């Protein structure tokens with residue numbers, strides 16, 4: 001196997017051998033390469049036929065999402081999807097009266113010269129991340145024809161393009177795609193469940209049976225809430241599902257009680273022996289430990305051998321009865337259990353998406369003009385297990401009192417239970433939402449830039465990203481596509497970015513690796 005798509009890749013180079021650091025076995029990795037090659041074959045056949053199909057569109061999104069880190073560990077599921085893709089390719093080719101284009105062997109990409117391989121990786125991993133966002137929007141009925149065209153064109157280019165400048169342009173097009181699908185998802189989520197509102201979320205688990213739901217898909221949470229209504233089974237969010245507590249259409253369910261645990265990489269410790277059912281709607285699933293493996297369920301594109309998968313019926317419904325029954329059988333705790341965040345806090349606050357922040361834009365702008373807010377920091381992205389990630393906690397703790405911190409995605413668990421106080425009633429720590437809510441952060445930045453009649457790069461705003469998986473790659477490409485410069489990236493630079501490509505990104509965008517919190521803070525405030 002060869003996989004170097006995430007931050008925890010072996011030795012900071014690549015996972016090879018029998019299994020990845022994430023637990024993905026070599027045969028699943030090879031099957032995912034084959035699936036990706038089949039996606040390229042399907043995309044090229046669509047281009048040759050001059051047509052797509054709604055089934056092909058759906059398969060492209062599902063196929064890309066399946067290969068994201070910590071999503072799918074099942075050979076059976078990956079192979080079935082590959083077969084489905086190939087059948088659709090044959091069907092489209094036959095319909096157009098052409099020969100289907102052959103699949104790409106991913107080994108060819110991995111064996112390419114260093115810079116070509118790096119740029120193609122940037123495109124492919126960005127596409128995977130963007131596909132996750134497109135998938136969730138699709139679950140709520142939002143599909144963009146333009147986005148689907150870009151997915152197909154960029155996939156096909158993995159086999160046909162080798163010019164460095166063209167591949168870099170393509171990576172930025174994937175950035176546009178990522179921004180567009182995040183916008184689509186934002187509209188779909190807020191259209192379905194309302195604009196998030198500032199919400200204090202409890203970290204206490206109340207007595208009685210409960211389900212913990214993880215991942216990013218709000219529709220799954222909605223279905224679970226409908227099905228647990230009046231059952232006496234409580235629901236807690238986990239990981240990236242935390243911001244769901246702020247949506248009016250979701251928080252109105254009284255059995256949605258709060259949030260359980262912290263970021264994904266702590267799940268094997270935090271789930272051990274917990275008397276509850278766990279439902280994974282997306283990444284990040286880690287190989288379950290024996291003490292709780294019997295109570296973990298998957299849905300959507302998430303799959304793991306031996307775990308019960310809750311499928312979606314043809315009419316779009318899902319039956320979470322096995323999950324709810326498992327929660328009942330386990331019974332939960334017989335007394336309330338007060339859990340805390342990493343820093344000992346007992347609540348966290350979320351819900352500062354663009355709707356809320358822009359509703360108080362005048363207040364924020366006044367505070368900046370009066371010198372009460374000196375600087376904004378966007379400290380966002382993924383969490384992970386590397387010790388170097390304490391940088392983000394240290395950075396946030398050191399940010400001076402006259403500065404505001406925006407955050408998003410699961411990296412915030414490092415500091416979201418800290419009480420940073422407020423500036424004239426404006427909280428100093430604003431949780432914008434999930435990784436896809438980078439769209440919201442961009443909207444806020446654009447609105448501030450407009451108010452101050454300057455570009456985003458001229459704002460007193462610094463962006464410090466933490467990356468782990470491919471949605472962070474999609475988010476980074478979106479920011480680069482928007483022309484945002486001076487972004488700091490950590491905890492380490494991606495193994496798939498070659499020195500040559502890094503040089504280009506530094507030259508064009510002033511992208512920089514994080515240094516120490518002290519040095520970076522001094523530089524950002526200078």
Ligand code: FS2
Nearest residue numbers: 283284382410435468471
């Ligand atoms: Fe965190 Fe994992 Fe949000 Fe990533 S929960 S690293 O998937 O997408 O971020």
Ligand code: SF4
Nearest residue numbers: 003005006015020022
């Ligand atoms: Fe390794 Fe990350 Fe790939 Fe898993 S997803 S095999 S940890 S590089």
